[in-house]
Amino acid sequence: MNKKVTYIDWGLVDYQEAWDRQEEIFQSILAIKQENRSKDLGEVTPNYLVFTEHPHVYTLGKSGKPENLLLDEDGLKEKQATYYKINRGGDITYHGPGQIVGYPILDMDNFFTDIHLYLRTLEEAVILTLKDYGIEAGRYEGYTGVWLDADNENARKICALGVRASRWVTMHGFAFNVNTDLSYFGNIVPCGIDDKDVTSMERELGKKLDIEEVKLKLRNHISQLFKMELKEA
Secondary structure: OOOEEEEEEEEEOOHHHHHHHHHHHHHHHHHHHHHHHHHOOOOOOOOEEEEEEOOOEEEEOOOOOHHHEOOOHHHHHHOOOEEEEOOOOOOEEEEOOOEEEEEEEOEHHHOOOOHHHHHHHHHHHHHHHHHHOOOOOEOOOOOOOEEEOOOOOOOEEEEEEEEEEEOOEEEEEEEEEOOOOHHHHHHEOHHHOOOOEEOOHHHHHOOOOOHHHHHHHHHHHHHHHHOOEEEEO
16 A cells, blocks of 8 residues: 655646646556556555646536536636536536645555545545634535535535546545635536535635645645645655
């Protein structure tokens, strides 16, 4: 088992480019696993944790409904946003500047083979990061992601999750609203949920956050919860 994880920050990168980069890493790990299996080798598989931000983009997961995007092509151009149908789970979501998008590309055979636990662990890392800033967050029964006031009518989502896994190798991940322009969520039915609000750390605290500081706290929590040996590329 290899618990060493390479951390990479891609900065602001186009969604399609990031998807292509993810897919390349994902397929390379799958190839190593296949080679190991066919030749009974003991070569360890690598793991990666990627943080990035994207220009304005809407992505629709495999189980999503296209009608949850409330913009036509002209509306997308007006908002300077792009739109992709992708191969993760979940419905529609938004990515944009000021949001930490995390792509753990991990061979879960190196950690634990339980996707439910994997999702809950990523949620817990975000919950602990929010707690560092005095924001109490938790889970909303029946939904993935991280929520505030999940037990009442003021429930609002601050982090969305959507993953893909093959042979226990993961890709895609989470979108954590830090200094996000929340008006863009008004153009979709976020994650197919039409009666709940979306929020950000900036909105909750009434000020912009140092996103690099938030990234550092978040990656440390992920590292500790997964018992990773994290190293920068």
